[in-house]
Amino acid sequence: xxxxxxxxxxxxxxxxxxxxxxxxxxxxxxxxxxxxxxxxxxxxxxxxxxxxxxxxxxxxxxxxxxxxxxxxxxxxxxxxxxxxxxxxxxxxxxxxxxxxxxxxxxxxxxxxxxxxxxxxxxxxxxxxxxxxxxxxxxxxxxxxxxxxxxxxxxxxxxxx
Amino acid sequence: xxxxxxxxxxxxxxxxxxxxxxxxxxxxxxxxxxxxxxxxxxxxxxxxxxxxxxxxxxxxxxxxxxxxxxxxxxxxxxxxxxxxxxxxxxxxxxxxxxxxxxxxxxxxxxxxxxxxxxxxxxxxxxxxxxxxxxxxxxxxxxxxxxxxxxxxxxxxxxxxxxxxxxxxxxxxxxxxxxxxxxxxxxxxxxxxxxxxxxxxxxxxxxxxxxxxxxxxxxxxxxxxxxxxxxxxxxxxxxxxxxxxxxxxxxxxxxxxxxxxxxxxxxxxxxxxxxxxxxxxxxxxxxxxxxxxxxxxxxxxxxxxxxxxxxxxxxxxxx
Numbered sequence: 503x504x505x506x507x508x509x510x511x512x513x514x515x516x517x518x519x520x521x522x523x524x525x526x527x528x529x530x531x532x533x534x535x536x537x538x539x540x541x542x543x544x545x546x547x548x549x550x551x552x553x554x555x556x557x558x559x560x561x562x563x564x565x566x567x568x569x570x571x572x573x574x575x576x577x578x579x580x581x582x583x584x585x586x587x588x589x590x591x592x593x594x595x596x597x598x599x600x601x602x603x604x605x606x607x608x609x610x611x612x613x614x615x616x617x618x619x620x621x622x623x624x625x626x627x628x629x630x631x632x633x634x635x636x637x638x639x640x641x642x643x644x645x646x647x648x649x650x651x652x653x654x655x656x657x658x659x660x661x662x
Numbered sequence: 663x664x665x666x667x668x669x670x671x672x673x674x675x676x677x678x679x680x681x682x683x684x685x686x687x688x689x690x691x692x693x694x695x696x697x698x699x700x701x702x703x704x705x706x707x708x709x710x711x712x713x714x715x716x717x718x719x720x721x722x723x724x725x726x727x728x729x730x731x732x733x734x735x736x737x738x739x740x741x742x743x744x745x746x747x748x749x750x751x752x753x754x755x756x757x758x759x760x761x762x763x764x765x766x767x768x769x770x771x772x773x774x775x776x777x778x779x780x781x782x783x784x785x786x787x788x789x790x791x792x793x794x795x796x797x798x799x800x801x802x803x804x805x806x807x808x809x810x811x812x813x814x815x816x817x818x819x820x821x822x823x824x825x826x827x828x829x830x831x832x833x834x835x836x837x838x839x840x841x842x843x844x845x846x847x848x849x850x851x852x853x854x855x856x857x858x859x860x861x862x863x864x865x866x867x868x869x870x871x872x873x874x875x876x877x878x879x880x881x882x883x884x885x886x887x888x889x890x891x892x893x894x895x896x897x898x899x900x901x902x903x904x905x906x907x908x909x910x911x912x913x914x915x916x917x918x919x920x921x922x923x924x925x926x927x928x929x930x931x932x933x934x935x936x937x938x939x940x941x942x943x944x945x946x947x948x949x950x951x952x953x954x955x956x957x958x959x960x961x962x963x964x965x966x967x968x969x970x971x972x973x974x975x976x977x978x979x980x
Binding site for chain 2: 577624
């Protein structure tokens with residue numbers, strides 16, 4: 503495809519095939535530009551796998567994995583791994599990234615690179631302290647009066 | 663798209679193992695380049711969609727990190743059976759969609775329309791279940807614009823425990839005779855106990871103190887005296903308000919993400935109807951070329967993909 507510009511002045515033949523594409527046909531890696539279609543049986547198997555993984559996802563919710571693996575948030579981590587597994591099944595088989603051209607694969611990966619970049623934005627929240635803003639509203643006394651008598655705050659209001 | 667080439671006289675033939683021979687538009691070198699161009703174009707759109715939903719997932723992650731107890735608390739209002747059913751329905755629709763694409767590739771009219779109708783039925787089922795879920799949220803007082811955490815808890819207790827469970831926010835101490843002459847610390851403990859009973863995932867004193875860190879540099883004083891923290895700074899009504907505000911935040915994110923996803927489902931249904939209509943009329947853009955179906959399929963799988971992540975993140979918090 504890189505040679506398209508150099509051949510732009512040549513005419514196409516009746517089938518829409520220009521000399522460039524014939525040149526490509528001579529090359530051994532020509533098949534890289536051809537989209538391969540998997541057999542329908544792959545889709546059936548993928549669907550069965552997806553349903554199985556859905557059952558795994560729901561089942562995991564009722565099991566406290568931290569009892570077996572002492573890592574904080576292990577349930578969330580495993581749930582996300584299963585979700586990524588399911589997602590890659592959909593992307594590779596259903597969206598046919600498997601049989602697609604290299605350019606398509608690159609494009610598809612770009613979208614997920616963006617998500618990684620966004621993780622960098624997330625780090626920003628972890629590195630700087632939150633400024634007192636709307637959060638202060640949750641604490642009406644504003645942190646000034648630590649020994650405030652109870653009668654002035656909650657109890658008198660609710661016991662009426 | 664390739665309609666121009668189709669009208670120019672190319673007719674479908676079954677030369678490549680039963681696969682239709684797509685016409686090549688004049689601006690492309692060959693059919694491989696044309697197909698790649700279409701698919702890369704669609705993926706470019708999908709990348710913008712990933713960015714779109716990605717921002718929502720960022721908001722979700724940020725607040726889940728800040729308020730884990732709130733997320734744990736709020737997920738009990740969502741129905742796991744309904745969410746799981748919806749996931750299954752979407753997976754079924756994705757499978758039907760690829761089968762529709764296979765039928766389109768082989769030029770099978772009946773198969774293609776049949777599978778697409780199945781996709782449509784699945785999406786209607788999905789929206790139907792979603793409507794049931796949303797309407798129960800409206801009823802319980804969890805809708806963003808009309809948020810009532812105490813009411814939602816009452817409803818939840820009624821459904822889960824089968825009793826009328828006294829709502830903490832309204833009559834916290836009324837049931838206890840002689841409660842008035844208590845010390846501040848005792849009242850605080852009582853309030854906390856009561857809050858724990860009514861709100862199962864009520865933030866602990868330590869969690870409240872950790873949040874307080876953000877509002878003042880003086881944290882030593884606070885973590886030292888539990889009751890002092892509790893009565894002076896996050897006294898019971900304001901603690902309930904805190905829980906309520908954060909729950910509202912969770913439901914804003916919930917309605918934002920699932921609502922946007924439902925909008926994508928509706929748009930997908932319109933695309934599906936268009937393809938079915940074109941195929942019924944034997945329009946050359948879908949009879950001679952499977953690409954329109956393939957591209958709608960890519961979009962549909964993406965919508966499925968979003969839900970695959972939404973379901974465990976929203977419904978299955980443990």
